[in-house]
Amino acid sequence: MPTPILHQFDLSPFAEKARLALGLKGLAWRAVDIPMIMPKPMLTGLTGGYRKTPVMQLGADIFCDTRRIALALEHLQPDPTLFPAGDIGLGLALSHWSDTAFFEPGAGLSMGTNDELPEPLLADRKAFFEFMDFDRLGEEIPHLLTQLRAQARLVDRQLADGRRFMSGEAPGWVDICAYFPLWMARGFLANATAILAPLTRLPAWEARVAALGHGHRENIDAEAAWAEAHAAEPQVNVHVDADDPLGLTAGQRVRVAADDYGRDPVEGTLLVLDLDEVVVLRETRELGRIAVHFPRMGYRVSPA
Ligand SMILES: N[C@@H](CCC(=O)N[C@@H](CS)C(=O)NCC(=O)O)C(=O)O
Known part of the structure; x- marks a missing residue:
């Protein structure tokens, strides 16, 4: 089981959600401290533009938004459940x-x-x-x-x-x-x-x-997290819901952005689109292939 990396800062209330979820599950994890304000090149370099706090990394899979992070943690370790x-x-x-x-x-x-x-x-x-x-x-x-x-x-x-x-x-x-x-x-x-x-x-x-605590935390630097992303391959089961009203297809270039605030778009190749999530593939020289996961709710997906 990969050990999660949370890109976060300690004063972030949304990061506290993720830390407590890690605590509820008693998981070991690594923290990368990110800046509280822009620019955050080591974070946006990983996500492709998403800048909010926190972001969770499992190898070459990057999970944006605490709603998606909760599901990723539930999948990683179902017991004890978050639900x-x-x-x-x-x-x-x-x-x-x-x-x-x-x-x-x-x-x-x-x-x-x-x-x-x-x-x-x-x-x-x-x-x-x-x-x-x-x-x-x-x-x-x-x-x-x-x-x-x-x-x-x-x-x-x-x-x-x-x-x-x-x-x-x-x-x-x-x-x-x-x-x-x-x-x-x-x-x-x-x-x-x-x-x-x-x-x-x-x-x-x-x-x-x-008292749920924060699980077992260790601090690492962003370079170590990038090296881990580079060494890994995304773990994604490619599928696009044929009934999806947007009519997009796997392999198409798309843009994904939050629909509330912090709407910096992430562009990539569509890997997954279903009722739970949207996943895009990004490829860079420094990182290799990276899959960036977002919740479906609250995110706007459009052809790039
Ligand atoms: N919907 C997002 C909201 C995250 C959010 O708004 N986080 C705040 C920090 S608590 C943020 O990104 N602030 C600006 C920043 O950290 O750059 C989630 O659930 O993760």
Whole structure:
């Protein structure tokens, strides 16, 4: 079994999702620390343009987006599952809830209430977070606080019958998704404890999720990750869904881009297109053949 490499930085809330998933599964992994802002040549060199954090690598297979990373980890090591009680559809659907409705107010508050953010970071995120109106962040703060609390209240409600985790007694992806905006809020907002205080079931549950840990981490540099990609071959079963409404065929040049923010496109040869994922092949002198995997949901695929 290949040992995953996570291209990440420690302060990234989305990377925390991936680290906890690795922890839930008790996996050994390697971390490559990437810059918090552009340019990130060693990351975009691997992905072909995708710049978001985190990205997971298994040999010459590169997995973009935590939704795709979760499925890759589930495939790599099915037990213990990220989807207890058979809740895989619900679990993946709730990714969208936590990544938007719950994450966005927390991200807005982290940007809007923190006077000490370095100017280059602010400039990078202004261009990146298209859902945020930076000019109005100051006046939006009370509203964003109400939204963060209303979403957190959903978690508190779900725990009301005394269950240990969101879907019962076993932890899963749903817990990780619900947890990471709170990890961000508690880490980056000065008044988080005060505003979340009425939600009394959260702290003990958050401690249980944090106790999943991060698995067994080792740090490596980006050059070592590139060497590993170069030495490996993509592990992909080429297929394109004949019923896919886009009418694309395997081997066609395509462009794949997120449809929300951070829409830098990745161009390559289409290897896989189905309801779960889109995979493109890239070939470069430094890396050889690389397969870049994206979730199908939330990504726009078009002929290049
Ligand atoms: N849909 C993506 C979102 C990832 C995301 O927005 N990550 C943030 C960091 S927490 C990011 O990329 N920020 C800009 C950067 O790291 O360059 C996922 O689930 O992985």
